[in-house]
Amino acid sequence: MWLNFGIKDLIDILLVAFFLYQTYKLMKGSGTIAIFSGIVSFLVVWILVSQVLEMRLMGAILDKFISFGFIVLVILFQDEIRRFLFALGSHRGWKKFTNLFSKKEEQGSSHKYIAPVSLACMNMARKKTGALIVIQQDMDLTVYAHTGEIFNADVNARLIENIFFKNSPLHDGAMIIADNRIKAAGCILPVPQHAELPKELGLRHRSGLGMSLETDALVIIVSEERGKISVAHSGKLAVNVSAEELHEILSGEREVVNFS
Known part of the structure; x- marks a missing residue:
C-alpha cells in the first residue's frame, strides 16, 4: 500500500x-x-x-x-x-483577486464613513455614551436591519451621537452602516452563549462579538461605564482602542487583535 x-x-x-x-x-x-x-x-x-x-x-x-x-x-x-x-x-485571497479589477476611485469612495464614525465614537467615549455600530462588509445585513428602525441617511457624526443619546428611544440598539449610509438603528444583534469575556465587559460587547461571529461585519462598541472603545471582527475583540487604531482598523490598515 x-x-x-x-x-x-x-x-x-x-x-x-x-x-x-x-x-x-x-x-x-x-x-x-x-x-x-x-x-x-x-x-x-x-x-x-x-x-x-x-x-x-x-x-x-x-x-x-x-x-x-x-x-x-x-x-x-x-x-x-x-x-x-x-x-x-469571502477569503482575502479572493478579495485581492477581485480588487485587481476595481478602480482606485471606487475603493477610496467606500471609506467616506470613516471620519464621521471615528469622530462620533471619540466624542461618545469622552462623554461615556454607550454605542454599538455595525459596519457592513461583504455579507448583507438586511435581516438584522429589519429588527430595528430603517434609515436612509448620510453618515454624520452629530446624527450618530444623537441616535445614541441616553434619552433617545434607539440608543439601546445597534446602528448598521452599509454603502456609506446609515441603514438602520435600534437593531437587535445575536448574543453568543459561550463567549469568554472579562466581567467588566457587558451586553454591548457580548452582542458585538456575537455579530462578528455570525457575519463578517466590523463592530464598534463604546462602553458607557468605562468610556472606552472596542472593535470586534471575525470572532476577535480588541479593547481600549485608540483614535488612531480605530481609524487604521476601519481603513483596513490594521487587523483586529484579540484581547489578552
Missing part, C-alpha cells in the same frame, strides 16, 4: 487535515466543540467496526446512522455551515 503512495495522496491528506482544522475552529468559536468531538468519535468507531474489524451486523446498523446523519448534521449546524461557506467565498 505504501509503495503506491504518491503526491496525490499527500495532497488528499493535507486537504482533509485542513478541512478538519477549519471545522474545529468554526465549532470552537460557536461553542459546539463538544458536539464536534462526539461526531469525530462516532466516525472513528464506524470506521473501526466497518472497515477494520469488518463486523457486518454492527457495521450495517452504523451505516444507517451515517446515511441519515448527514441530514441531521445539516439541520443542527446550518448556521455554522452557512458561515463556513461564506468565509470560504
Whole structure:
C-alpha cells in the first residue's frame, strides 16, 4: 500500500487535515466543540467496526446512522455551515483577486464613513455614551436591519451621537452602516452563549462579538461605564482602542487583535 503512495495522496491528506482544522475552529468559536468531538468519535468507531474489524451486523446498523446523519448534521449546524461557506467565498485571497479589477476611485469612495464614525465614537467615549455600530462588509445585513428602525441617511457624526443619546428611544440598539449610509438603528444583534469575556465587559460587547461571529461585519462598541472603545471582527475583540487604531482598523490598515 505504501509503495503506491504518491503526491496525490499527500495532497488528499493535507486537504482533509485542513478541512478538519477549519471545522474545529468554526465549532470552537460557536461553542459546539463538544458536539464536534462526539461526531469525530462516532466516525472513528464506524470506521473501526466497518472497515477494520469488518463486523457486518454492527457495521450495517452504523451505516444507517451515517446515511441519515448527514441530514441531521445539516439541520443542527446550518448556521455554522452557512458561515463556513461564506468565509470560504469571502477569503482575502479572493478579495485581492477581485480588487485587481476595481478602480482606485471606487475603493477610496467606500471609506467616506470613516471620519464621521471615528469622530462620533471619540466624542461618545469622552462623554461615556454607550454605542454599538455595525459596519457592513461583504455579507448583507438586511435581516438584522429589519429588527430595528430603517434609515436612509448620510453618515454624520452629530446624527450618530444623537441616535445614541441616553434619552433617545434607539440608543439601546445597534446602528448598521452599509454603502456609506446609515441603514438602520435600534437593531437587535445575536448574543453568543459561550463567549469568554472579562466581567467588566457587558451586553454591548457580548452582542458585538456575537455579530462578528455570525457575519463578517466590523463592530464598534463604546462602553458607557468605562468610556472606552472596542472593535470586534471575525470572532476577535480588541479593547481600549485608540483614535488612531480605530481609524487604521476601519481603513483596513490594521487587523483586529484579540484581547489578552
